[in-house]
Amino acid sequence: MIRRAFPFLALLALATAVPAVAQDKPYHLGGHVKYRFVGTTFPEDSLFRELAGTTSVDQGLDARLVFGFRRGGWDVRADYQFIALYGEKIEYTRDFPPELQLLFGRLPTDERRLFDLTYVFQDEGQTAVLNRLDRLSVGYTGEKIVARFGRQAVSWGNGLVYTPMDIFNPFDPAAVDKEYKTGDDMLYGQYLRNNGHDFQGVMVFRRNVVTGDVESDVGSLAIKYHGLSGGSEYDALVAQHYGDTLLGAGGNTSVGGAVWRGDLVVTFGEEDTVASAVTSLTYSWIWGGKNISGIVEYFYNGFGQSGGEYDTDSLANNPELLERFARGELFTLGRHYLAGSAVFEITPLFLLTPNVFVNLADPSALVQVVTQNDLREDLLLLGALNVPLGPNGSEFGGIGTDLPGLYLSSGPSIFVQLAWYF
Numbered sequence: 001m002i003r004r005a006f007p008f009l010a011l012l013a014l015a016t017a018v019p020a021v022a023q024d025k026p027y028h029l030g031g032h033v034k035y036r037f038v039g040t041t042f043p044e045d046s047l048f049r050e051l052a053g054t055t056s057v058d059q060g061l062d063a064r065l066v067f068g069f070r071r072g073g074w075d076v077r078a079d080y081q082f083i084a085l086y087g088e089k090i091e092y093t094r095d096f097p098p099e100l101q102l103l104f105g106r107l108p109t110d111e112r113r114l115f116d117l118t119y120v121f122q123d124e125g126q127t128a129v130l131n132r133l134d135r136l137s138v139g140y141t142g143e144k145i146v147a148r149f150g151r152q153a154v155s156w157g158n159g160l161v162y163t164p165m166d167i168f169n170p171f172d173p174a175a176v177d178k179e180y181k182t183g184d185d186m187l188y189g190q191y192l193r194n195n196g197h198d199f200q201g202v203m204v205f206r207r208n209v210v211t212g213d214v215e216s217d218v219g220s221l222a223i224k225y226h227g228l229s230g231g232s233e234y235d236a237l238v239a240q241h242y243g244d245t246l247l248g249a250g251g252n253t254s255v256g257g258a259v260w261r262g263d264l265v266v267t268f269g270e271e272d273t274v275a276s277a278v279t280s281l282t283y284s285w286i287w288g289g290k291n292i293s294g295i296v297e298y299f300y301n302g303f304g305q306s307g308g309e310y311d312t313d314s315l316a317n318n319p320e321l322l323e324r325f326a327r328g329e330l331f332t333l334g335r336h337y338l339a340g341s342a343v344f345e346i347t348p349l350f351l352l353t354p355n356v357f358v359n360l361a362d363p364s365a366l367v368q369v370v371t372q373n374d375l376r377e378d379l380l381l382l383g384a385l386n387v388p389l390g391p392n393g394s395e396f397g398g399i400g401t402d403l404p405g406l407y408l409s410s411g412p413s414i415f416v417q418l419a420w421y422f
Contacts, residue, residue, distance in 0.1 A: 038415050045409065047407065079180075083108070088126060103408075114207065136183075174366055203220070235248070296339070370382070379418070
C-alpha cells in the first residue's frame with residue numbers, strides 16, 4: 001500500500017527505462033508547460049478586499065510529463081505534475097475557516113485517495129510548490145474487454161455544462177482549461193457487446209479523512225450501461241457512492257438539426273431522496289462564412305438551497321451540499337440554473353466563446369468571454385474575461401458572511417494562460 005509521495009522518482013524510473021525498448025517504440029513521452037495569470041478585482045464591500053486589497057494577482061506554473069508504454073494488450077500510463085503557485089489568493093485562503101475552505105479549495109490533495117501521490121514542498125506566504133502523479137495505472141485491452149487499475153479519470157453523463165451523472169471529479173462549469181480531469185484511484189472495467197452497446201464498471205477506493213483507513217462507506221461502486229437505438233444513445237446508471245444509492249438515466253437524440261441531451265440522477269440517502277437533472281439543446285450552423293455552435297442548458301440541483309439563502313449560516317444547515325462541495329462534485333449553491341454558450345470560429349486558429357451562467361432564483365449570473373488562439377502547432381493561448389452580476393447576498397453577486405456589511409464577492413477578473421506542448 002502506497003502512502004508515501006514518490007511522484008518524481010517513480011516517473012523518472014519509467015522515463016529512464018525507455019531506451020531499452022526504443023527499438024519498436026512501444027512508448028510515448030510528451031507533455032506540456034502552462035503559465036497562468038489571473039487578475040481579480042474586489043468591490044468595496046468584499047471580504048476579500050479586506051484580505052488582499054482592491055485587486056489580487058495570482059500566477060501559476062503547471063508542468064505535466066505524460067508517459068505511456070504499451071506491449072501487446074498491456075499498457076502503463078503515468079502523468080507527473082509539477083505545480084508552482086504565487087499570489088495573494090494562496091496567502092489569504094490559507095487561514096480560512098473550515099466552511100470557507102469547502103467553497104474555495106486551495107491545493108490538490110490525496111487525503112481521500114487510496115494512494116498518497118502528492119507532496120507539497122512549500123506552502124507559506126504567497127508561495128505554494130508541489131508535485132504529484134495525476135495518472136498512474138496499468139491496464140489490459142482485449143477484443144471485448146478493457147480493465148485498468150490505478151489512478152485514472154472517467155467521465156459519464158450527457159450534461160455539457162452541468163454534469164450530475166459525472167460523479168467522479170467533474171469540471172467546474174466556469175473552468176477555462178478543461179484539458180485534464182483530476183484522477184482517482186480505481187478499478188475500471190468495460191465490456192463491449194457485439195451490437196455496439198457496452199457495460200462500464202468502476203470501483204473507487206477512498207480513505208476516511210478522520211481515521212485514514214480505507215472504508216467502503218466513503219468509496220464508490222458504479223455500473224453504467226450505454227446503448228444505441230436508431231440514431232439515439234442512452235445510459236443507465238446504478239451506483240453506491242459515499243454510502244448513498246444512485247440511480248440514473250440519460251441519453252441524447254437528434255431533434256431536427258439540433259441534438260437534445262439530458263440526464264436524471266436520483267440519490268437515495270439515509271434521510272432524503274434527492275433528484276437532480278440536466279437537459280440541453282445544441283445546434284451548429286454557418287453564419288457569414290463562419291462555423292458556429294451553440295448550447296442552451298437547464299440544470300436542476302436537488303441539493304441546492306431551496307430558499308435562495310446563501311449566507312454562511314444558511315449553508316451550514318445544508319451539510320449534504322457542503323459535503324459535495326468538499327468532494328469536488330458540485331459547484332453551485334442554488335437549485336435552478338440556465339447556461340448558454342456559443343463557439344465562434346473567427347479563423348480556424350482563433351475561437352471566441354461567450355458563456356453565461358444564470359442562477360434563476362436570485363437572479364444573478366456570471367458572464368464569461370473565452371478566447372482560444374493557436375499561435376503555432378505547439379503553442380496555445382487561452383484568455384477569459386469573467387464578470388459576475390447580481391445583488392449582494394446572491395450567489396454570483398456575493399454571499400453573506402458573519403461580518404456585517406461584508407460579502408464573499410468578486411468583481412471582474414481576467415485569465416490568461418500560455419501552454420507549450422512537447
